[in-house]
Amino acid sequence: MLTKLIGYEMKAFGRIILPLYAATIGMAIIMGVGIRVLDERLFSTLLGAVIIMIFVSLIIATMVMTGLLCVQRFYRNLLGNEGYLMFSLPAGTHQLILAKVLSSLIWALLGGLAGICTVLVMGLAAAPMQDTIRFFKEISIHLRMLSLGKEMGAVAVWFVILILVFVSALMHIYTAIAVGHQWTAHRVLGSVLAFFGIGIIRNTIGSLVGQIGYRSGWADFFLERFDGNLLLSWQFQVPVIVSTLLLIAVYSAVTWYFLDRRLNLE
Amino acid sequence: MAVLECRHLTKRYGKLTALDNIDLLLEPGRIIGLVGPNGSGKTTLIKLAQHLLTPTDGEILIDxxxxxxxxxxxxxxxxxxxxxxxxxxVESLLRFYEDFYEDFDMNKAMQMLQALNIEPRRPFKALSKGTKEKVQLIMTMSRGAKVYLLDEPIAGVDPAARDYILRTIIGNYSENALVLISTHLIADVEPVLDEVIFLKQGHVELHENTDALRERTGMSVDNYFREVYRC
Known part of the structure; x- marks a missing residue:
C-alpha cells in the first residue's frame, strides 16, 4: 500500500517538477554552448543577460515549487476535498503521512541531483572534449582519495543529518497543519499560529534540556572528548542525530493523533 | 447481523449538535434512503461511517x-x-481505483463509461459538473463492496440521467450489500428504496420499511416527508 501511495505522489509531483528540470537543463545547455562560442563576451551581451536571467529564474522556480508542493500535497491532498478520496483508501493514517514525507524527501534529493546534472551538462556544453575528460579524471582521483580517508565517513554522516533535518522541518510543518485543522474556521491561520507555537515549545524544551545537561554534568562527557574538528566530531554528530530523531518521533505521533483520532474533514 | 450499527452516536461541532444519541441497525441486502432537510445530519452520519469525522460520543461500527x-x-x-x-x-482515475481497491471491476467501469458516452482519455477537470458526478458514481458502483455510502448521488445531474444513475445503483450493487443513499430528492429515489430513515435536527425521526410506511400512512414516502417536514 505504501509503495502504491508513493508511486501516486511521485506522479503528482513529477507532472509539475519534471518539466521544470527539463527546462533548467535545456537552459544550461544553451548557456554552455553560449560560453563555448562567445567566451566571457556572452555575459556582456543582452542575449547573455536574458539567458542568465531565465536560467536563474528556473532554478529558483524549481526550488520554490518543490518546497511548495511538499506542503501543498499534504494540505490539499489530505485535508482538502481530495482528502475524501485519500482517507477512503484502505490505508492506515501512518501510511498516508509516511508517503508524503518519503515522496517529498525523494523529490528534494532528486532536486539536488538535477542541480548537479545541470552544472555537469553546462560544463560539458561549454568546455572542449579534452578538458572535460581531464576534469572527470581529476574528480575521480579526488573521490578515490576521499573514500580512503575518514572524511568520507564523516561526509556520509552529515548527509544523514541533512536528511533528518529536512524530515524534521517537514514534519514540523505537517504537525502545524494537522493542529491548525482542529479549528472550525480560519484553518490556515490556525496552522500558521501552530507552526510558531510548536517552534517556541521546541526551542524552550531544547534550551531546558541544554541547561539540565550543563548543570548535571553529562554534557561534559561530549565536551571533554570534543577535539575541535566540527566536521569529523562524533561528539557533535551523535547529539544532533538523537535530538532530531526524537523531534521527528514527536512530530509524527502528534500528526498521526490529529489525523487519525481527531480527523474532522470539512 | 447488522452491517452498519450506531450506538448512542453523537457528533457536535462546537455548540452545534449535528447528531444526537443516534441508535441504528442496518442490515445487508437493503437499499436504504437517508432523508431529511439540510442540516439534519445526513452527511455527518455518512462521514462518521467513513472515519472522515470523529464521533463526540458513542460509536459507529461497520461489519x-x-x-x-x-x-x-x-x-x-x-x-x-x-x-x-x-x-x-478518467482512465487514470479508474486505474487508481483498480490499484487501491481489490474489489474494483475495471471492465464494468469501462462499460458504464461507454454507455454514457464518456471519453476515458478526457481530463477530469474538462468534464461538466454532471459528467463528473457520473464518473464518480461509476467508480463507486464498480466496486464489489459490502457497504455503499452514497451522499447526494443525483443532486447535480439532469432528470434524464437520474434514471440511468438509479438503474446503475440497482444493477451494480452486490446482492448482500447495504446501500445507504442520502438525498432530499425523495420522489426520484423512492421506487428503489427498501427502507427509509428520516433525520430531523440530529435525531432519527423514523426508520421504517417503505412498503409498510406507505400502507400505514396512505401516502408516498415523498408526500409523507413533506408532511413531517412542513415549514
Whole structure:
C-alpha cells in the first residue's frame, strides 16, 4: 500500500517538477554552448543577460515549487476535498503521512541531483572534449582519495543529518497543519499560529534540556572528548542525530493523533 | 447481523449538535434512503461511517468493527462533492481505483463509461459538473463492496440521467450489500428504496420499511416527508 501511495505522489509531483528540470537543463545547455562560442563576451551581451536571467529564474522556480508542493500535497491532498478520496483508501493514517514525507524527501534529493546534472551538462556544453575528460579524471582521483580517508565517513554522516533535518522541518510543518485543522474556521491561520507555537515549545524544551545537561554534568562527557574538528566530531554528530530523531518521533505521533483520532474533514 | 450499527452516536461541532444519541441497525441486502432537510445530519452520519469525522460520543461500527483501514476496503463511498484529483484523466482515475481497491471491476467501469458516452482519455477537470458526478458514481458502483455510502448521488445531474444513475445503483450493487443513499430528492429515489430513515435536527425521526410506511400512512414516502417536514 505504501509503495502504491508513493508511486501516486511521485506522479503528482513529477507532472509539475519534471518539466521544470527539463527546462533548467535545456537552459544550461544553451548557456554552455553560449560560453563555448562567445567566451566571457556572452555575459556582456543582452542575449547573455536574458539567458542568465531565465536560467536563474528556473532554478529558483524549481526550488520554490518543490518546497511548495511538499506542503501543498499534504494540505490539499489530505485535508482538502481530495482528502475524501485519500482517507477512503484502505490505508492506515501512518501510511498516508509516511508517503508524503518519503515522496517529498525523494523529490528534494532528486532536486539536488538535477542541480548537479545541470552544472555537469553546462560544463560539458561549454568546455572542449579534452578538458572535460581531464576534469572527470581529476574528480575521480579526488573521490578515490576521499573514500580512503575518514572524511568520507564523516561526509556520509552529515548527509544523514541533512536528511533528518529536512524530515524534521517537514514534519514540523505537517504537525502545524494537522493542529491548525482542529479549528472550525480560519484553518490556515490556525496552522500558521501552530507552526510558531510548536517552534517556541521546541526551542524552550531544547534550551531546558541544554541547561539540565550543563548543570548535571553529562554534557561534559561530549565536551571533554570534543577535539575541535566540527566536521569529523562524533561528539557533535551523535547529539544532533538523537535530538532530531526524537523531534521527528514527536512530530509524527502528534500528526498521526490529529489525523487519525481527531480527523474532522470539512 | 447488522452491517452498519450506531450506538448512542453523537457528533457536535462546537455548540452545534449535528447528531444526537443516534441508535441504528442496518442490515445487508437493503437499499436504504437517508432523508431529511439540510442540516439534519445526513452527511455527518455518512462521514462518521467513513472515519472522515470523529464521533463526540458513542460509536459507529461497520461489519462489527470501528471505521478504519480495514472497513474502507469493504465500503464504497461517494462524497457529496468533487473529490477526485482534477489533473488526472478518467482512465487514470479508474486505474487508481483498480490499484487501491481489490474489489474494483475495471471492465464494468469501462462499460458504464461507454454507455454514457464518456471519453476515458478526457481530463477530469474538462468534464461538466454532471459528467463528473457520473464518473464518480461509476467508480463507486464498480466496486464489489459490502457497504455503499452514497451522499447526494443525483443532486447535480439532469432528470434524464437520474434514471440511468438509479438503474446503475440497482444493477451494480452486490446482492448482500447495504446501500445507504442520502438525498432530499425523495420522489426520484423512492421506487428503489427498501427502507427509509428520516433525520430531523440530529435525531432519527423514523426508520421504517417503505412498503409498510406507505400502507400505514396512505401516502408516498415523498408526500409523507413533506408532511413531517412542513415549514
Amino acid at each position: 462489527g468493527i470501528r471505521p478504519g483501514a480495514q472497513t474502507k476496503a469493504i465500503v464504497s463511498y461517494l462524497p457529496d462533492r468533487d473529490f477526485l484529483p482534477a489533473w488526472m484523466d
